[in-house]
Each structure stands twice: as structure tokens, then as C-alpha cells.
Amino acid sequence: MITLYDLVFADDRRPSPFCWRTKLALRHKGLDWRDEPVGFTDKEKIAFAESKLVPVIHDGAKVVKDSWAIAEHLEKAYPDKPLFPDDPTRAHARFVNAWADSAVHMAIFPLIVGDLVDRVRPADKAYMLESRGKRLGTTDFAAFQANAREKGFAAFRATLEPARRILATQPFLSGAAPAYADYILFGSLMWPRCVSPTDLLEDGDVVHAWRERMLDLFDGMARRAKGP
Ligand SMILES: N[C@@H](CCC(=O)N[C@@H](CS)C(=O)NCC(=O)O)C(=O)O
Structure with missing residues (x-):
């Protein structure tokens, strides 16, 4: 018993x-x-x-x-009645997807909104002002971003804690090799990387080290992406 x-x-x-x-x-x-x-x-x-x-x-x-x-x-x-049934990898990736779309993106957006607006194509500027302005209740995106950054990056970095804990014990979110769950979070981190001069991640962070491994994938495809 x-x-x-x-x-x-x-x-x-x-x-x-x-x-x-x-x-x-x-x-x-x-x-x-x-x-x-x-x-x-x-x-x-x-x-x-x-x-x-x-x-x-x-x-x-x-x-x-x-x-x-x-x-x-x-x-x-007690393998009967599995606690991790049916395609656990997909379920895990779905969770990472929902987490990235909600908590992670919500924490990133205010930190980069000014940089995003500055780098949108001129033809798309009016659309960006209208749509993002509605979302934020202001079109002074630079001030909004500066204000968010004044509070520091701690809240954003805290949202990454689940990934940090996993990456402290294995090289990729999906295990020994990268798969879709890794591509989800990595995509979220390419968002600021492509528009913001400031790196939101700290050097010693395991998420930073993981991002380096991800940047090397597929012959450095993402590393070559145009930066800010
Ligand atoms: N990682 C542990 C966390 C367990 C944990 O924090 N348990 C709390 C109860 S909710 C506890 O034992 N607290 C005792 C204490 O704070 O002295 C797990 O998943 O089992």
C-alpha cells in the first residue's frame, strides 16, 4: 500500500x-x-x-x-491508465503555444512596440498606428515603450521561467533535439531580435544559451535574419 x-x-x-x-x-x-x-x-x-x-x-x-x-x-x-496519454509531444507543444501567445507575447509587446512601429514599411504605418493605437490606447508608442522599459525587463524574464527550468536540464524544450515546441518560443524571441537594438535576454541565462543553439540551426538561418 x-x-x-x-x-x-x-x-x-x-x-x-x-x-x-x-x-x-x-x-x-x-x-x-x-x-x-x-x-x-x-x-x-x-x-x-x-x-x-x-x-x-x-x-x-x-x-x-x-x-x-x-x-x-x-x-x-503502474503503466495502465497513462498519465501522459495520446501524443504527449503534441500536447506539450500546444501548451507551449498557448503560453507563448499569451504570457510571453504580452510581456514582450510593450517593450518593443516603439521599435516595431519605427521599422514598419512606410505604406503600413497608418495601419499600425490605428490598430496598435486602439490596442494600447495611445499612439505615442515611443513613450509607451520607454515607460515599459523603465520598469525593467524583470517581468518579461520571469515569464520565461518555465522554459528556463526545462532548459537547465535538457538542451531543447523538446528534449535532446529541437522540434516544434522550440520553434514556438524561438519565434517569439525573434520578434524583438529583428527590431530592437537591446537584447531582452541576459548572457548567463540558459534561455540565452538555448537561443544561441537555435540561431545555429539550419545553417544559421535565423542568425542571418536582418536585425534592428
Ligand atoms: N516541487 C515540489 C514542491 C512541493 C512544495 O513546495 N510543497 C509545499 C506544500 S504546497 C511544502 O511542502 N511546503 C512546506 C514548507 O513550506 O515548509 C513538488 O512539486 O512536489
Whole structure:
């Protein structure tokens, strides 16, 4: 029988998002477990797992900490009813697509809108002023951009944290080799690269190193793209 160490609050409340992931995964697999509530000051209960965080599970002789590691363990040990079904690569790429289109683009746009407008074809300027002006509520794009940049790039860089965590452990978002998920985020980063003299990424960032690898792909196709 699996034992699950789950964070407990007052009156047996169980708010931990990570423990909930594990509970749903266990149910998904049709597995039963013994519940072991752990309060913030009961950490000795999970010392055997060398963890200060929950969830932790004890599954026979196996001890697993971290909700993601637990999901992977359950998938391997109990392959019926997969937690990662049907074309997982496409599902992953769809998620990256939605994330890039919303969070990443929303963070980039204010930082480059002035540069974009400055570099649009003269014939397209009026269209850009009208459409982007409506979106932003102003046509003083230079001031809008300067104001956004005054606040710094921290918010934009924070949106890249999911990619940063993945790229700290593998060379590409898609694994050992680049694929569509990489092309999605890379495309987002080519947007500022082609119009803005300032690089939005810092040198030491793993996302920066990944972008360098992406720029080398296909005989440096993107590296040769016209810059600002
Ligand atoms: N990466 C871990 C995060 C686990 C985590 O942060 N758990 C919180 C509960 S939501 C915890 O154990 N906090 C204990 C503490 O802050 O002392 C996972 O996915 O399992």
C-alpha cells in the first residue's frame, strides 16, 4: 500500500497544490493509499525521504519526493491508465503555444512596440498606428515603450521561467533535439531580435544559451535574419 504524506492545515484542510496533483494521479491510476498528514512543523515525518517538502510517497521499498517525480514513478510502476496519454509531444507543444501567445507575447509587446512601429514599411504605418493605437490606447508608442522599459525587463524574464527550468536540464524544450515546441518560443524571441537594438535576454541565462543553439540551426538561418 502506498503512503502519501500530505500537507495538513487547521481542521484537516489540505490545500497543497502539489499534493493534489499526486492525489489525482493516484486516483487516475486506480491506486489506493494510506494518508499521512504532515503539518509545517512535523517535518520529522518525512526526514526518511530527505525532504522538507510534501508530497512524498512511500511505495513498497521505494521512496519518492516531488510531485513530478511521483507522477513519473507512478507512470512507470503502474503503466495502465497513462498519465501522459495520446501524443504527449503534441500536447506539450500546444501548451507551449498557448503560453507563448499569451504570457510571453504580452510581456514582450510593450517593450518593443516603439521599435516595431519605427521599422514598419512606410505604406503600413497608418495601419499600425490605428490598430496598435486602439490596442494600447495611445499612439505615442515611443513613450509607451520607454515607460515599459523603465520598469525593467524583470517581468518579461520571469515569464520565461518555465522554459528556463526545462532548459537547465535538457538542451531543447523538446528534449535532446529541437522540434516544434522550440520553434514556438524561438519565434517569439525573434520578434524583438529583428527590431530592437537591446537584447531582452541576459548572457548567463540558459534561455540565452538555448537561443544561441537555435540561431545555429539550419545553417544559421535565423542568425542571418536582418536585425534592428
Ligand atoms: N516541487 C515540489 C514542491 C512541493 C512544495 O513546495 N510543497 C509545499 C506544500 S504546497 C511544502 O511542502 N511546503 C512546506 C514548507 O513550506 O515548509 C513538488 O512539486 O512536489
